[in-house]
Amino acid sequence: MSLLILGIESSCDETGVALVRAGDGGGVPTLLAHALHSQIEMHQAYGGVVPELASRDHIRRVLPLTEAILKESGERLDAVDVVAYTRGPGLAGALLVGAGVACALGAALDIPVLGVHHLEGHLLSPFLSSDPPEFPFIALLVSGGHTQLMRVDGVGRYAILGETIDDAAGEAFDKSAKLMGLGYPGGPALSRLAEQGDPKAFKLPRPLLHSGDLDFSFAGLKTAVLTQARTLGDELQARKADLAASTQAAIVEVLVKKTLAALDQTGMRRVVVAGGVGANRLLRAQLDAACAQRQLRVHYPELELCTDNGAMIAMAAAMRLQAGQQQANRDYAFDVKPR
Numbered sequence: 001m002s003l004l005i006l007g008i009e010s011s012c013d014e015t016g017v018a019l020v021r022a023g024d025g026g027g028v029p030t031l032l033a034h035a036l037h038s039q040i041e042m043h044q045a046y047g048g049v050v051p052e053l054a055s056r057d058h059i060r061r062v063l064p065l066t067e068a069i070l071k072e073s074g075e076r077l078d079a080v081d082v083v084a085y086t087r088g089p090g091l092a093g094a095l096l097v098g099a100g101v102a103c104a105l106g107a108a109l110d111i112p113v114l115g116v117h118h119l120e121g122h123l124l125s126p127f128l129s130s131d132p133p134e135f136p137f138i139a140l141l142v143s144g145g146h147t148q149l150m151r152v153d154g155v156g157r158y159a160i161l162g163e164t165i166d167d168a169a170g171e172a173f174d175k176s177a178k179l180m181g182l183g184y185p186g187g188p189a190l191s192r193l194a195e196q197g198d199p200k201a202f203k204l205p206r207p208l209l210h211s212g213d214l215d216f217s218f219a220g221l222k223t224a225v226l227t228q229a230r231t232l233g234d235e236l237q238a239r240k241a242d243l244a245a246s247t248q249a250a251i252v253e254v255l256v257k258k259t260l261a262a263l264d265q266t267g268m269r270r271v272v273v274a275g276g277v278g279a280n281r282l283l284r285a286q287l288d289a290a291c292a293q294r295q296l297r298v299h300y301p302e303l304e305l306c307t308d309n310g311a312m313i314a315m316a317a318a319m320r321l322q323a324g325q326q327q328a329n330r331d332y333a334f335d336v337k338p339r
């Protein structure tokens with residue numbers, strides 16, 4: 001019997017909902033519709049996400065967005081078989097909105113619910129693309145809160161090969177951008193500005209590049225960018241694009257080289273990139289070139305599904321259920337796992 005799954009994401013500053021159908025044949029589940037409301041504009045005035053405002057906005061958006069995707073897909077609410085929601089990690093209040101709505105819908109419709117790990121959503125998001133990967137693969141998970149290299153042998157079979165010992169790659173983008181006065185969220189802004197700059201203009205460190213393991217560290221890079229910005233003083237304004245380009249080049253070089261090392265060490269021929277930083281154009285270009293040269297396959301989520309969205313949550317739930325690895329249940333006494 002096929003399953004219609006409603007997915008809800010509300011871990012941070014995007015409200016995302018989606019409908020995915022998991023067939024009984026075991027093929028890749030299909031995305032029927034998804035919708036997203038980004039709170040970026042609302043938080044911009046504060047230079048970062050304000051948790052209380054985020055929660056309130058999720059409350060305002062989640063049901064209208066759900067109505068919109070039901071309409072778009074031509075499905076009825078009472079045809080939904082399972083409601084999936086992001087259980088964590090994320091902002092506690094924001095997570096509670098998605099969990100609360102999911103469990104209320106579950107109770108009202110008398111259908112089971114399933115809490116999903118946000119990072120597993122990102123990890124499986126390339127299965128939403130028209131060219132989904134096959135298992136096994138190496139995953140480079142690069143978001144605002146996480147930087148990990150993983151060996152993925154199947155749904156639920158994940159082994160961490162390396163991870164950041166301090167800041168995440170997205171954080172390195174965001175914090176460097178903030179130092180340069182580029183606002184929030186910094187990653188996309190910094191990468192746009194970098195296109196007009198010289199990536200060799202400033203010599204910045206490539207932390208742990210030759211450490212031999214697959215761990216990352218970005219805190220030192222951020223400090224080096226701060227020092228450079230201070231040294232420039234009044235000149236910073238005129239050299240901003242160069243500093244942005246140099247910062248981006250340093251982050252991307254480390255990500256690409258460590259990913260290639262993970263492929264070498266495991267003998268894997270396939271890599272999947274997921275998480276917000278996976279939208280970065282330089283990262284994609286360099287990884288594409290390096291993988292083409294070595295005849296390795298690289299997969300990305302669709303650009304719009306790199307950052308947080310409901311489709312990846314519905315997809316992760318669909319794949320878990322299809323693999324028979326997790327039971328959706330009628331325990332509506334929900335909890336969330338912020339960390």
Ligand code: KG4
Pocket residue numbers: 012122142143144145146169170171173174185186187188191275276277278279280281306307308
């Ligand atoms: O996965 P995501 O949407 O949220 C988390 O789960 O953290 O990732 C957000 C992160 C932010 O740090 C943002 O600056 C970064 O992804 N990001 C980018 C780009 N687009 C988003 N970083 C670099 N270049 C981009 N084009």
Ligand code: ZN
Pocket residue numbers: 118122143144275276307308
């Ligand atoms: Zn995320």
